[in-house]
Structures are given as C-alpha cells and as structure tokens.
Amino acid sequence: MLRNNAQPSNFTYPLLLKACSTRGSCFCLECARNIWDDMEVMDEFSWNSIISGYMQWGQVEKEWELFGEMSIRRNVICWTAMINGYGKERVFVEMLSLFRQMLVSADDVQPNSVTMVCLLSACSALCNYEVGRFLSVFIHVNKIYLNANLVTALIYMYFKCGDLEKAQRFFDGVSCRKQPSWNAMITGYVQRGLLEKEIDLYRRMKALLVKPNGIILVNVLSACASLGNAIMLGLPYNGDGRDARAVFSQMERGGLKPIDATFIGVLSACNHSGLV
Numbered sequence: 001m002l003r004n005n006a007q008p009s010n011f012t013y014p015l016l017l018k019a020c021s022t023r024g025s026c027f028c029l030e031c032a033r034n035i036w037d038d039m040e041v042m043d044e045f046s047w048n049s050i051i052s053g054y055m056q057w058g059q060v061e062k063e064w065e066l067f068g069e070m071s072i073r074r075n076v077i078c079w080t081a082m083i084n085g086y087g088k089e090r091v092f093v094e095m096l097s098l099f100r101q102m103l104v105s106a107d108d109v110q111p112n113s114v115t116m117v118c119l120l121s122a123c124s125a126l127c128n129y130e131v132g133r134f135l136s137v138f139i140h141v142n143k144i145y146l147n148a149n150l151v152t153a154l155i156y157m158y159f160k161c162g163d164l165e166k167a168q169r170f171f172d173g174v175s176c177r178k179q180p181s182w183n184a185m186i187t188g189y190v191q192r193g194l195l196e197k198e199i200d201l202y203r204r205m206k207a208l209l210v211k212p213n214g215i216i217l218v219n220v221l222s223a224c225a226s227l228g229n230a231i232m233l234g235l236p237y238n239g240d241g242r243d244a245r246a247v248f249s250q251m252e253r254g255g256l257k258p259i260d261a262t263f264i265g266v267l268s269a270c271n272h273s274g275l276v
Contacts, residue, residue: 048077055085074107080115087122095122096131110142113150120153129161148178155181159188183216190219 047070054063063085067078079102086095099119102109116139123132136154144150151174158167171177171185182205189198198219205212 042071044072044075044077047072048075048081051078052081055081055088058085058088060085060089060091074105074109076109076112076115079105079107079109080112080118083115084118087118090122090125092122092126092128095119111144113145113147116144117149117153120150120157124153124157124160127161129157129163132157132161146174146176148176148180151176151178152180152184155184155188159184159191164188164192164194177210179210179213179216182210183213186216186219 047066051063051066054060054066063082067074067082070078079098083095083098083102086092086098096119099111099115102111102115116135119135120132123129123135136157138144139146139150139154151171155167155171158164158170167185167188171181174181182201185201186198186205189195189201202212202216205216
C-alpha cells in the first residue's frame with residue numbers, strides 16, 4: 001500500500017493494530033506498537049485494539065501505562081480489557097479496585113455483560129463467594145443483560161463456591177438456558193459427586209430438545225458407569241443375584257465399561273443367591 005503511495009487513513013490503522021496485537025507472538029505486538037507510535041490521530045477503536053493486545057499477552061504494566069495516557073473518554077471496552085488483564089494475572093485485589101474506579105470515574109461508563117463475566121470468572125477461580133454474591137446482586141439491581149455467557153459464569157461461580165441450591169434456583173429461573181448453561185450445571189453436579197442429579201438434568205435437557213455437546217455426553221456416560229458399578233457393588237449384600245445380572249446386562253447394552261470390582265460384585269451376588 002505504501003509502495004503505491006496510497007496513504008493509510010484512520011480506518012486502516014485500527015485494523016492493522018488489531019491484526020498485529022492478536023497474532024501469535026510478542027514480536028507482532030511490537031509491530032502493533034510501532035504502528036501505534038506512527039499514528040497522528042487515535043480514536044476509540046485504536047485505543048481498544050492496542051490495550052486489548054497488551055492484555056492478551058499479559059503485559060499489564062504496559063497496558064496500564066497506555067490506559068492512563070488515554071486522551072479521550074475511556075469506554076467500557078477499555079475498562080473491561082484492563083479488568084480482564086488483572087484477572088488473567090490473578091491480581092484479584094487490583095482487579096476489584098479497578099472495577100470500583102470504573103463505577104465512579106469521570107468517564108461515566110457502566111459495566112456490561114463481558115465485564116461481569118471477567119469478574120465472576122476470577123471469583124470462581126478463587127472461590128470467593130462474598131464478592132461473587134455482591135456481583136450477582138449488582139447484576140440484578142443494575143439490570144445487566146443476562147446473555148448465555150453471563151448466565152454460565154454465574155452458575156459456575158455458585159458451584160465453585162459451594163452454593164448448589166442457589167445455582168439450581170438461578171438456572172431454573174432464567175429464560176436464557178443455552179447449551180453452555182446446561183453444561184455448567186451438569187459439570188457442577190459431576191464435580192460435587194451428585195451423579196443422579198446430573199442424569200436427571202440430562203433427561204430434562206433432552207426433553208427440551210437441547211442438543212448436548214461432547215463434554216456433556218462424557219460427563220453423563222461417566223456418571224452412568226459410576227452409578228452402574230455402584231449398584232452392582234451393593235447388590236451382593238442383599239443376595240440379589242438376578243438383579244445384579246440384569247444391571248450388568250443393561251450396562252453392556254449401554255456400552256458402559258465395568259471395572260474389576262463389578263465382575264466380583266456379579267459373582268458374589270450370584271453366589272449369595274445360589275446361582276453359582
């Protein structure tokens with residue numbers, strides 16, 4: 001373009017910045033900074049692109065330096081990129097401090113769904129339920145749009161912080177139940193060992209014609225296998241040889257893999273029932 005004496009415009013530079021800052025090396029980020037330094041006029045999109053680039057590569061200090069130098073109003077994208085940068089670095093105190101600054105700043109900007117997802121993800125990682133509950137109330141009071149990503153982030157936060165009842169009530173109360181939200185619920189029950197609840201939820205999902213993804217199917221099959229093996233190990237104590245054989249046959253038909261103890265359970269149940 002330059003060799004043909006075509007001059008770049010304010011639309012050209014932001015696209016170059018975004019391309020360079022999102023490529024797979026810090027060298028590309030250096031190229032983005034060189035382009036940035038050559039620009040005569042920086043608009044919102046340009047600032048957003050360069051700041052997001054530094055955030056992506058974990059260079060929070062440079063990100064903060066540019067953020068402080070902004071000569072125009074900092075929009076929600078810039079604030080969220082900064083908050084996300086601190087979240088990725090697990091600097092939770094600074095992340096919350098920046099969120100408070102955002103709420104009272106002269107930029108007069110309000111957090112959006114993406115901002116809240118960043119904050120909730122940090123709460124989940126640290127199992128900080130005190131802040132997580134505050135954020136859930138903040139979302140409700142300020143009527144922040146509950147898209148699929150935000151619903152999923154809230155569910156994960158409730159499960160990670162141990163409030164399974166709240167996770168279920170919240171899930172049942174929202175209308176935006178997409179595949180990721182079902183996945184969050186099923187995964188949460190798996191992690192807590194509540195396999196029967198997981199399978200019940202899967203049945204609800206199928207009844208509503210929501211298509212499961214690979215993660216959901218793996219979780220459900222693992223739960224079925226675990227429950228099948230558990231049932232098999234319990235039957236010998238009651239001498240239920242025929243029931244043991246029936247459960248074993250169902251497991252085989254369902255393609256579920258028995259463990260060594262499963263075979264011992266079948267033989268033991270049959271022995272107690274006089275079938276061996």
